[in-house]
Amino acid sequence: MSKSFERYQKRKLISSYFSVTLSIGLVLFLLGILGLLVLNTQKLGDHFKEQITISVFFRDSAKQVEIDQLQKSLVMADYTKSAVYVSKEEAAELHSEEIGENFMEFLGYNPLKNSIDVQLNAAFVSPVQVDSIAGVIGEKSFVEEVSYDRPTIELLSENVQRIGLGILVASAVFTLIAVLLINSSIRLSIYSRRFIIKTMQMVGATKAFIRRPFIATSVKLGMIGACLALLALYGLLVYLDGNFPELGLLDDLPQIGLLFGVVFLLGIFIAGISTFFATQRFLNLRTDDLYY
Structure with a gap:
């Protein structure tokens, strides 16, 4: 009976880790796409202008x-x-x-x-x-x-800047949504282990000691999710560059490297900070409140 329960708990933990990693990867992948749009808005606008x-x-x-x-x-x-x-x-x-x-x-x-x-x-x-x-x-x-075609030139001149501004606003909004989604996934993962947190606290472990392994695990999951997102993002770039070479999406490698670095660090930061606040919340709860 004990071994069966341990196997159940292990499967539940692995499933929790998998869902957190997948959610981080998907959100960072979409965030990376928006980042590419922001970086290449001017390039796309120039491409269409040069077709005139x-x-x-x-x-x-x-x-x-x-x-x-x-x-x-x-x-x-x-x-x-x-x-x-x-x-x-x-x-x-x-x-x-x-x-x-x-x-x-x-x-x-x-x-x-x-x-x-x-x-x-x-x-x-x-x-x-x-x-x-x-x-x-x-x-x-x-x-x-x-x-x-003067009307087309007028439309391009008017809309390129508007599109760029729109993408910037969308990126800011989506970044906030990304933080909230990743934070929710991690909070659910920590919630399933709230009793372990409280038990460690009751036997005298300090808050910093309790938080440390949870944050370390979440940071690892954030790194794995970010790597998955970057692999998918690179595959998308290769595909688009192969089908639309005139856009030169892979020409500016330092810029792409900077974007990939930001996405990777963002995955680590969001995972770490979300885990910190999630564990802090349960550490501050009374034992009776853990059941609600």
Whole structure:
């Protein structure tokens, strides 16, 4: 009977440890994802800004040497990420592929223009700056039209900062929720051993002596949970970087290392401080109050 009860208690303790470790790991994993979003908000915003294209269309009378000179000047400009020349023949092929038929067979000629597709560096993508750049290019006599999606540029400029602020607020709220969830899991674990705490206290053990093994155990569980969270976080980063290499999520290794370090230390700190207050609560209770 005694051995059966001991096995039951051991299984119950292991189950308690497992649930605490799992809850710490899941919460820290989600917290790490929010941390990645905070760190990469600007990078994501820059990525979308650099997808904006300014299309420079040329008159039929434009000479190739003029087009080449403009392309070279655009490539050398500070605001340019890339400047790609697209001939009217290439444009016709691309358009035919998009619509699934050769439109020139119906028209009998190619109505498209030679053009240069210009992608800007993110720092120069704002309505005022793009208008200024397009105005300078459009002054060339051999340029017929400069086309770009101004409403999209306005939306990007307005929303990138709002999204960044929103993610910061969400991260702060979720950090608080993470602390409360981990604290609740640890308190439940300590609650199941409240009688052991009181028994140790009744035989003369000091509060610091009683707290020490509980805090040490919780810190170990916090470390294990944090390691599980970091492994999952690293796997997510590798997956995203493999599928979206243009985002460069693994380019800034020191920044990622700092985030991983913060998540690891946060797991240890929350586990340790939650255990301290949970054990302190039961140490301060009277024996009769342990039954309620």
